Amino acid sequence: MIAVMNKNDPLQRLKQEIECIKQKLLDLGPIHPGSISGQYHVCGTASCRCHAPVNPIKHGPYNKLTYSYRGRSNCRFVRPECIDELRQRLDNYKTFRELTARWVELSIEMGKAEFFAKAEKAPAASPPTET
Numbered sequence: 001m002i003a004v005m006n007k008n009d010p011l012q013r014l015k016q017e018i019e020c021i022k023q024k025l026l027d028l029g030p031i032h033p034g035s036i037s038g039q040y041h042v043c044g045t046a047s048c049r050c051h052a053p054v055n056p057i058k059h060g061p062y063n064k065l066t067y068s069y070r071g072r073s074n075c076r077f078v079r080p081e082c083i084d085e086l087r088q089r090l091d092n093y094k095t096f097r098e099l100t101a102r103w104v105e106l107s108i109e110m111g112k113a114e115f116f117a118k119a120e121k122a123p124a125a126s127p128p129t130e131t
């Protein structure tokens with residue numbers, strides 16, 4: 001890449017990292033939000049071991065996916081044969097979130113360098129303010 005050319009230009013470095021993030025996003029496989037937890041159940045058969053008064057053995061664990069989307073909480077039971085693929089998608093989603101968070105962070109840095117650099121170099125008369 002042309003990366004080497006402007007190695008010492010901070011703005012250029014930011015732009016390059018953003019391009020790198022975009023590429024990683026393109027390469028990311030399917031995503032899904034949420035997390036998986038094991039759930040134990042009690043069935044409807046009164047004579048079942050899960051109803052034993054002492055040391056009952058509940059059914060499970062069953063894999064339950066829980067996620068929140070547009071303010072609504074959702075949960076689904078996951079078939080065992082789907083669990084690996086779903087875990088991969090949950091991992092991808094975490095990566096997606098990390099990459100986009102970093103993209104926003106870098107974009108803010110870029111904005112500072114491009115639009116607000118002069119404003120931050122305020123005249124010496126006014127004391128510097130921490131924000």
Ligand SMILES: [Zn+2]
Nearest residue numbers: 042043048050
């Ligand atoms: Zn039972």
